[in-house]
Amino acid sequence: MNYQTVVGLEVHVELSTKSKIFCSCTTEFGGEPNTHVCPVCSGMPGVLPVLNKKVVDFAIRAGLATNCEITRYNKFDRKNYFYPDLPKAYQVSQLYLPICRNGKVEIEVEGKKKYIGIHEIHMEEDAGKLVHDPWDDCTLVDYNRCGVPLLEIVSEPDFRSADEVIAYLTKLRETMMYLGVSDCKMQEGSMRADVNISVMPVGSAKFGTRTEMKNMNSFKAIYRAINYEAKRQIEVLESGGRVVQETRRWDDNKDASFAMRSKENAQDYRYFPEPDLLPIEIGDDWIKDTKDNMPELPEAKRKRYMSEFGLSEYDASVITAERQVAYIFEDTAALCGKPKEAANYVMGELMRLMSETGTLAEELEIEPKKIADIIKFVSDGKINRSVAKEVFEAVFKKNVDPEKYIEENNLAMVDDSSLVEEVVAKVIADNPKSIEDLKAGKEKAKGFLVGQTMKALKGKANPQTVNKVLDEKLKEVLG
């Protein structure tokens, strides 16, 4: 029998607000354990939460970008459970009236487009972190992350392959980063997904029983886990067994998943409306204001780069893959007025240096003004293209001023015909073999002579001048 894989995702995104959701503690990642805490987020009795309005702003933004309806009257609920990283013994979340509902996100896999339904997006607070210390054989608890705002984005079970899941996660991540609502650093857990997987016979109208893998924060692991788990479930069914609804843990090193707990002893969270927080009412003004201030999303940017700047679809998508890179490109293009040149330097030099030095997009500090200056110096004939690369690298690595750097290192283009003529004459005299070759019709020899001339002029000559002078001299020599 042939089986169809079905996947649904619950994605958690940590919001990049300055302060936590119900107190003024910082949301900054890391820090000495238990230093980013106060009586509110560490769950002292008798304290009262105050909602951070920015969290609602970000949720509306995320909802609009994923085509959701905004729930004009929404509320918080308490989800009760005991765990050492949750000092209040409840998490403030939204069960009955989540802020966003009924959205959809378009994805594309191998040229085929489809929509993934968004069931809801709700606001909630993050829990702390347990640190297991194998040395002292004890577990420590760090409450710094308690109360950091989260959005949980719940999809419909609309995925039919691991490739669709990765396409969606990539798009979601890109969108949230462009919206400025989250840095989505997977390695710091600011984006993580619970992955629900089931299989059913192809053509079946009824979904199979699902298992869930929680808190996955690597696309690669998610991809492997889906394929592994689908295969495991098919084997269970084929051998006459039944799939048990349970939470499983993915072990990327062992390349396998293991049962953790089954739904039979799942917890009852005893949700009830949060009595300490007022319902949130969202008026037309708030929605309009958010719409008016939405940053341009990557898809719109790609289309604009193609129509406005004449970039290819491929170039436009490479540049927009990271927000910071897109902004650097746009600012550079605006400053030098040469979008294609700006695209070439961003895709060529900038990306090469990023991968060479292992620099992440969010760590980029290069000033677009300096890239624009380099582009101008090339088009004004101040430096040639190979020198431009050298200057770019110095700007990237040492943040030098391009003009000063060119001056101090004597890199300005040599365009003095008499000097070039002198050098060409010497190169021709020193390389009789090349002249023989040229006489014998071996055109390649000319390239060698150009190279020798360039080298003698320390790479700074105007290549056009070198070619012109060499052609003239060769005419004389070759007759």
Ligand code: ADP
């Ligand atoms: P629960 O209330 O138990 O958490 P939900 O209905 O909220 O269940 O679904 C949780 C997630 O599981 C959603 O992302 C949904 O798309 C996904 N899901 C539900 N049923 C299935 C299934 N049969 N196969 C795969 N994913 C599923």
Ligand code: MG
């Ligand atoms: Mg759920």
Ligand code: ZN
């Ligand atoms: Zn606090």
